[in-house]
Amino acid sequence: MTDETLNISYIINILGENEANGVSAVSPPIFQTSNFYFRTVGQFRDAISNEKENQIYSRGNNPTINLLCRKLDALEGADDALVFGSGMAAISAAILSNVKTGDHVICVENPYSWTNTLLNSNILPKFGVKVSMVDGTSTEAIFNALRPETSVIYLESPNSWTFEIQDLSVIGAFARKHGITTIIDNSYSTPLYQQPIKHGIDLVVHTASKYLGGHSDVVAGVCCGSKERIAKLFANEFLTLGGILSPFDAWLTLRGLRTLPIRMEHVSNAANKIISYLKTQPKIDRIYYPYLPENEQFDLAVSQIKKGSGLFTVEVNSAPEAIEDFGNNLTYWRMAVSWGGFESLIIPSCTFVRPGLYSSLPPTLIRFSVGLEDAETLIQDIDRNISRL
Ligand SMILES: *Cc1c(COP(=O)(O)O)cnc(C)c1O
Secondary structure: OOHHHHHHHHHHHOOOOOOOOOOOOOOOOOOOOOEOOOOOHHHHHHHHOOOOOOOOEOOOOOHHHHHHHHHHHHHHOOOEEEEEOOHHHHHHHHHHOOOOOOOEEEEEOOOOHHHHHHHHHHOHHHHOOEEEEEOOOOHHHHHHOOOOOEEEEEEEOOOOOOOOOOOHHHHHHHHHHOOOEEEEEOOOOHHHHOOHHHHOOOEEEEEOOOOOOOOOOOOOEEEEEOHHHHHHHHHHHHHHHOOOOOHHHHHHHHHHHHOHHHHHHHHHHHHHHHHHHHHOOOOEEEEEOOOOOOOOOHHHHHHHOOOOOOEEEEEEOOOHHHHHHHHHOOOOOEEOOOOOOOOOEEEEHHHHOEOOEOOOOOOOEEEEEOOOOOHHHHHHHHHHHHHHO
């Protein structure tokens, strides 16, 4: 065992457990309480003078939630973390905490759809924040988008659907030099496979609804960063916008974390087996997966991501009707949004092709999220139906 695996095991199994416990229960209690009482006015006064460090009200602190935060910041190699009621709550708070009217944000193309909505449709434009969407595979394109009023560079690496990656160290160093905050959505890799803070990124956000929770039973988000940045976020967007996680959902996420290493190992290995099978299939034109040696960005992937996860997309040379027929007949691969749960899922991009609705994705993509079923069963399910494509 390497030090690193020891360390991950320690974080997931032992770190912070006693603080939230007190009765030696192996599974930590759920502190289902909104508030915390004080014996004296003096104690009360001392506590409310520092909301970040004291348990006063569960919109600020709660032991079950704090236990989850301690494990997530340790996994990311960050000083501190806050958890939120969804990935989007974490992303919104992280971005809003670093922009003001007149500022400019550089964001990579093809981010998660609601991140795009936040930046370009319904929130930032209302406050006069401008956004440039740039090709994240080109550091030049990011550098060229710089303006005097640029305050945030927002990354998602690998990004959604097509999994292009960004050179985190180069972009992190550039942003530092110009006093710009970098934020990355690290949901795809989880902190086990990529730690952006080590590459000089300031804030790391995740949806915990995907791999971190891992069981499709919780919607949650997290933001990790330095003590100063998280303190600022806590005092402003976290307490004010109030998009907190419930203690029960924090407990479910903690339970999910216990098995994160073995789940990631499984989905990574199974994805590789399934991709090897798909490579032999003539209906498959292209496979989008950052960890394929034939991928143009493979060397960069290896330099910053430990392993590919269980999420990939294929492009097929089939009509939408054929793709529908394929999807409608699968047994183990269910069709749903989201990903990263125990269940294997596909989402065909032709789902988004509806009268009156524009989709920026070509209708020939199918995104696969590998679950915890064995790879052979999943391959057989595809193989039984691939002639429909
Ligand atoms: C799902 C997702 C989100 C949003 O997370 P929610 O928990 O659903 O709010 C953000 N980023 C990525 C990459 C996602 O896939």
